[in-house]
Amino acid sequence: MRPAARLQAAIEIIDRIRQGLFPPDRILAQTWRERRYAGAKDRVAIAGLVYAVLRQWGVVAALAGPGCAARRACLALLATRRLPDVPDPAAAFAGEAYGPAALSAAEAAWVAELGAEPGSPPAWAVANLPAWLEAAYRQRFGEAFALETAALNRPAPLDLRVNGLRATREAVAAELAAAGIVASPTTYAPLGLRLPGPVRLQHLPAYRQGRVEVQDEGSQVAAALVGAAAGETVVDLCAGAGGKSLAMAAAMADRGQLHCFDTDATRLAEAAGRLARAGATLARCRPLSGDHRELAALRGRCDRVLVDAPCSGTGTGRRDPLVAWRLTPAGLTDLAALQGRLLDLAAELLRPGGQLVYVTCSVLEAENEAVVGEFLEQNRHFAPRPLAGAWQRHLHGEMPGSGRTLLLTPHRHGTDGFFVAAMGRDNASSPTA
Ligand SMILES: C[S@@+](CC[C@H](N)C(=O)[O-])C[C@H]1O[C@@H](n2cnc3c(N)ncnc32)[C@H](O)[C@@H]1O
Structure with missing residues (x-):
């Protein structure tokens, strides 16, 4: 494909992603299934362009408005020389076959104006955040704001988890090496x-x-x-496609009960398939209905409940650069309310002495410390359980941070952004307290 055709393909893909279809890797994979004629080099080049634009959406928003179409976004970035591998706007938008339509007179004037005075984008734009979220990220990261937001906006490595039910890390590393793939052990x-x-x-x-x-x-x-151990009764209340359920099944050595729930039956079916492929027989996956009747028999009986809550996903910017752009102030308030309700629901399932673990892939205080603080305020029969002990037992190295709750970030830890907090139910409290 010629450069202009690649650019047009990228424009069409970005428009699909912007129409609410995400994450980008899924839309790209779907596009390649539809356009089988695109060769390997074209795919790499087009994906590179798509991500280059999405990772600069803040700059696009500053230059052309956050809701602009992909064509205009590309023009803005080209005019200010921010898409290095694409010819200049006049060449890319010359109206070539399969390329973008030729520049209109108004577009040409706008490009000339932007190019003459490119200016410096504001901090929120460089950070690829909508302006209203800048304060929350500054509050979270303080002096590391620029470094953390830059790290959240860079591509992520590919991490694998070895299934402890089937293999050791060393054996899999050797197997991958034999296939020419160099894999290094993760830090933690x-x-x-x-x-x-x-x-x-x-x-x-x-x-x-x-x-x-x-x-x-x-x-x-x-x-x-979460600390799930063999023989325990564990609930994964928002199991989704089963990422953490799989890890817990292995930690439990496939012994005990692992109950996986989610309101999304499709994702849960995927979890069931993955658990079967991993050789985990202890898990039972059931979609959660509005009245939660599936949970009735588990009330007051569980050793551990994980709430891997639906959240803004702001910790996953490395994979989905538009994640912060989909959030609104009202949406954030709704998420925090849902997270609180899920914690209340989870709390009812625990036996006295049992442990509730709250996880999000958000870096925002409003979805993390604030939600946990509110829960503890309302549920005096729960107390925070520091994570330092569990870290020592189950992970490598020193636990970063205070040892109470955990915030992982791309800049400091080389991971997606994750928040974890654990709370224990009093030994004395009755299940219905
Ligand atoms: C962060 S994702 C879970 C990811 C999954 N635990 C993993 O490790 O792969 C959050 C999940 O919460 C589910 N969810 C949303 N609202 C829910 C509700 N009211 N009750 C239970 N699950 C819900 C979503 O369908 C989504 O799968």
Whole structure:
């Protein structure tokens, strides 16, 4: 494909992503299925362009408004020389076959104006954040604001978790090495392997036979901190496609009960498939209905409940650069309310002395410390349980931070952004207290 055709393909993909279709890697994969004629080099170049634009959406917003179409976004970035591998706007928008339509007179004038006075984008734009979120990120990261937001906006490595039910980390690393893939052990997660770049996992026996799963190291750490052990009764209340359920099943050595719930039956079906492929027989996956009747028999009986809550996903900017742009102030308030309700629901399931673990992939205080603080305020029969002990038992190295709650970030820990807090139910309190 010629450069202009690649640019047009990228424009169409960005418009699809902007229409609410995400995450980008899924839309890209879907596009390649539809456009089988795109060769490997074209795919790499087009994906590179798509991510280059999405990672500069703050600059686009400052120059052209956050809601602009992808064509205008590309023009703005080209005019200010922010898309290095694309010819200048006049060449790229010359009206070539399969390329973008030729520049209109108004567009040409706008491009000339932007190019003459490119200016410096404001801090929120450089950070790829909508302006209203800048204060929350500054409050979170303080002096590290620029470094953390830059790290949140860079591509993530590919992390795998070795399935402890089927293999050891050393054996899988050797198996991958024999296939020419260099994998290094992750810093904190004892079963994690980090690959330097993307790999077509579907072709690897280690993946097909359930010896490895894709899981960011931060997610592996969060699952390990639940502390699920063989023989226990554990609930994963928001199990989704099962990332953390799989890790807990292995930590439990496939002994005990692991109850996986989610309101999304499709994602939960995926979890069931992955658990079967991993050889985990202890898990039971059930979609959660509005009246939560599926939970009735578990009330007051569970040793541990994980609430891996639906959240803004602001910790996952490395994979989904538009994540902060989809959030609104009202949406954030709604999320915090839902997170609080899920904690209340989870609390009812615990036996006296049992442990509630709250996880988000958000870096925002409003979804993390504020939600946990409110829960503890309203539920005096729960107390914070420092994570330092669980870290020592289940993870490598020193626990970062205070030891009470945990915030992992891309800049400091090389993971997605994750928040983890644990709370214990009083031994004395009755299940209905
Ligand atoms: C962060 S994701 C879970 C990710 C999953 N635990 C993993 O490790 O792969 C949050 C999940 O919460 C689910 N969810 C949303 N509202 C819910 C509710 N009211 N009750 C239970 N699950 C809910 C979503 O469908 C989504 O799968």
